[in-house]
Amino acid sequence: MSTAEVAKRAEGNWRDDFLFGAWQMAPLLLAGIPFALILGTTAAAKGLSPAETGLMSAFVFAGSAQFIAAGLWTHPIPIFVVIATTWMVNLRHLLMSASIGPQMGRFSRRQSYFGLFFLADEIWAVALRRAAEGKLTPAYYFGQSLPFWVSWVFWSTTGNILGSTIADPSRYGFDYAFVAVFLVILFGFCRNRASLIPIVVSAATALIAWKLLPSVWYIFIGGIAGTVAAALIAKPETAWPDDAH
Amino acid sequence: MRIDLATLATWVGMMLATYSSRVAGFWFVQRFPIRGRLKAGLEAVPLAVLTALIAPTVLATGPAETLAGLVTLLLAWRLPVLAAVIGGVAAVVLLRNFMG
Numbered sequence: 001m002s003t004a005e006v007a008k009r010a011e012g013n014w015r016d017d018f019l020f021g022a023w024q025m026a027p028l029l030l031a032g033i034p035f036a037l038i039l040g041t042t043a044a045a046k047g048l049s050p051a052e053t054g055l056m057s058a059f060v061f062a063g064s065a066q067f068i069a070a071g072l073w074t075h076p077i078p079i080f081v082v083i084a085t086t087w088m089v090n091l092r093h094l095l096m097s098a099s100i101g102p103q104m105g106r107f108s109r110r111q112s113y114f115g116l117f118f119l120a121d122e123i124w125a126v127a128l129r130r131a132a133e134g135k136l137t138p139a140y141y142f143g144q145s146l147p148f149w150v151s152w153v154f155w156s157t158t159g160n161i162l163g164s165t166i167a168d169p170s171r172y173g174f175d176y177a178f179v180a181v182f183l184v185i186l187f188g189f190c191r192n193r194a195s196l197i198p199i200v201v202s203a204a205t206a207l208i209a210w211k212l213l214p215s216v217w218y219i220f221i222g223g224i225a226g227t228v229a230a231a232l233i234a235k236p237e238t239a240w241p242d243d244a245h
Numbered sequence: 246m247r248i249d250l251a252t253l254a255t256w257v258g259m260m261l262a263t264y265s266s267r268v269a270g271f272w273f274v275q276r277f278p279i280r281g282r283l284k285a286g287l288e289a290v291p292l293a294v295l296t297a298l299i300a301p302t303v304l305a306t307g308p309a310e311t312l313a314g315l316v317t318l319l320l321a322w323r324l325p326v327l328a329a330v331i332g333g334v335a336a337v338v339l340l341r342n343f344m345g
Contacts, residue, residue: 027327027330048252049247049248051247051248052247052248052249052252052253052256055248055253055256056256056259059256059257059259059260060256060259060260060263061263062259062263065259065262065263066259069255069259076251077251077252077255079251079254079255079258082255082258082259083255083258083259083261083262084262086258086259086262086263087262087265087266090262090263090266090267091266092266092294092297093263093266093267093270094266094269094270095270095290095293095294096267096270096290096294097266097267097268097269097270097271098270098271098273098274098287098290099270099287099288099290099291099294100271101270101271101273101274101275102274102279102287104271112271113268116264116267116268116271117264117267119267121298125291125295128291170341172338173334173335173337173338173341174334176302176310176313176333176334176337176338177330177334179299179302179303179310179314179333180313180314180317180329180330180333180334180337181326181330182295182298182299183299183303183314183317183318183321183333184317184318184321184326184329184330184333185291185295185326186291186292186295186296186299187318187321187322188321189291189292189295190292195289195292197289198289198292198293198296199292199293199296201293202292202293202294202296202297202300203296203297203300203304205297206296206297206300206301207300207301207304207305210300210301210305211305218297218300218301219294219297219298220297221297222293222294222296222297222300223290223293223294223297224293225293226289226292226293226294226296226297227286227287227289227290227293227294228286229289229293230285230286230288230289230292230293231282231283231285231286231289232282233285234281234282234284234285234286
């Protein structure tokens with residue numbers, strides 16, 4: 001079945017919509033497996049058990065924060081440093097959840113608050129792409145999220161059990177799959193010349209922050225700078241691209 | 246199945262730190278009218294955050310990553326998403342081999 005046929009069938013039907021969400025996340029799910037394995041290996045090297053590693057992935061479900069936490073791990077556990085770092089690494093989710101909020105009109109309150117637990121970068125980006133087609137449903141979103149979550153928990157636990165037998169993901173370009181997907185989605189979101197302002201401002205600010213600041217501050221700083229730039233250039237009350245497309 | 250209590254407490258803390266940031270923005274936009282500059286800013290969030298996520302890899306890691314980014318964009322212009330992604334990944338593997 002072609003993607004277009006799957007898409008056509010998916011409209012309106014819970015099961016088909018769920019499967020279509022899962023199908024569209026499949027490349028990202030596969031690309032995430034080597035990273036889950038490496039996270040598990042790293043956690044094992046720090047003395048965490050398979051159960052502890054699986055629970056971390058199940059509870060936290062935030063790749064970059066988990067990698068940083070595993071890196072910081074010592075005994076006694078620097079619990080406040082780890083939690084504060086997690087919060088800092090995840091600041092971008094404030095922006096992400098604000099941007100997806102207006103697109104969740106088909107979600108009940110309960111579905112929204114349950115669904116937002118799964119708002120990882122990959123899920124957010126693909127969900128917004130679906131929303132741009134006017135078709136973001138709870139079924140699609142949970143089809144994206146639940147298999148992705150199961151895979152993340154399963155493969156990070158497996159990585160912990162296997163130990164240090166895993167090859168470097170950059171050797172096969174797995175590290176670049178996320179970049180390529182985000183680039184394609186970004187390309188799809190460019191609608192007019194005004195789109196270039198947040199992109200240029202964000203890229204410039206993120207690169208400077210990446211050079212000067214530790215860890216992943218660059219993501220939040222670039223994101224907020226691009227967002228503010230777009231807000232500032234908008235003409236008040238004629239909120240932008242509406243009149244341009 | 247060994248599960249240390251302090252470890253579990255850390256996971257719960259990390260979960261709350263993550264979940265709070267994943268609902269706070271949503272909570273905010275449910276309560277304020279989305280118009281004018283706020284609307285323009287929110288509509289630019291995907292552009293700004295996606296750019297910030299990939300900027301260091303695409304623009305400042307090496308010629309292989311930058312060229313593969315261009316290949317990905319060229320493919321995305323004409324082909325479906327999956328083809329562009331596979332093409333971009335293949336390009337980065339090849340270019341890294343050639344460029345070290």
